[in-house]
Amino acid sequence: MDDGQPVGTSQPLRVAVVDDHPVARRGIASIIAAFPDLEVCATAADAAELPRLEHGGVDADVVLLDLYQSDGRPGLSTITELSAHCPVLVLSASRSPAVALAAVRAGAAGFLTKAAEESAYATAIRSVATGTFYLSAHLADLLQAATLRPAADPQDTLSPREQEALGYIACGFTHQQTATRMGVSKGTVDTYIARIRTKLQLGNKAELASAALRLPPL
Incomplete structure (x- = not known):
């Protein structure tokens, strides 16, 4: 089956997964590991736990970040801080356009709902890693209609x-x-x-x- 992965990619994209729920974190890592061109390089309950480079950036090609922190509030400042060094793909159970827009305004390179198909996880990661913004079609349509x-x-x-x-x-x-x-x-x-x-x-x-x-x- 064609999973849409790039042809001729020598090194897998390194993805750091941040989610404060251990079960969700393992599930997300399992989805990513199923694609040979993607690699989970780190998992953490909080962005502060991620391995850092000398300049302060995260040692990863993409950070997959659960939007909501343990206190139930959106981690918008975390998005802003991380996005200064590498693309941040925000993951959320919410399908609200307002929530997606808030993440984008904070610096997210993409927004993915947790209920997305496994192939969408891979597509979204590949997109933001190459500088292409990613937003699910459902949310894109809603935001476009509202903006127009x-x-x-x-x-x-x-x-x-x-x-x-x-x-x-x-x-x-x-x-x-x-x-x-x-x-x-x-x-x-x-x-x-x-x-x-x-x-x-x-x-x-x-x-x-x-x-x-x-x-x-x-």
């Missing part, structure tokens, strides 16, 4: 607090987590998001993500 829809500039339309709330929601935070970070009640955040949807005429999460893309980074 004309919308008002959120910076001109929303209050500073509404912009802040939108930024957190686009980064994958729940309304309760957003409320905690903003120092307000969940009900207040619910009101902010309702106002945002009305002001910008937004419907689904993909459209919220598209609006957040036009905001400056948090």
Whole structure:
């Protein structure tokens, strides 16, 4: 069976796997090991445990990083730090366009859902290793549709607090987590998001993500 691997590749791509769940980590490593042009060079529960080079970069061609940390919050700062040295392919159970967009804004070279076919893991790793951005077709279609829809500039339309709330929601935070970070009640955040949807005429999460893309980074 043709698994789509490159022809004539002499050295396998070295992949570091970061996931705080041991069972998931072993499963991901097993998927990668099934492809002869890919090699798992390191596994870790946290990015801080990965072997580093002298300049601080990770000793790998690609880092496959589970987006959510053990505290349940997205590790966006980890993506930013790692992506300065090598491509980071973000792995997540979430199929939310807003979550994918937040990872991309943080510096991810690709976004892969954990439910993807095994061949998609290999394709995504090969893509980001060669400088080609990877996003599953499902998420790409949703984001494209939301981006193509004309919308008002959120910076001109929303209050500073509404912009802040939108930024957190686009980064994958729940309304309760957003409320905690903003120092307000969940009900207040619910009101902010309702106002945002009305002001910008937004419907689904993909459209919220598209609006957040036009905001400056948090």
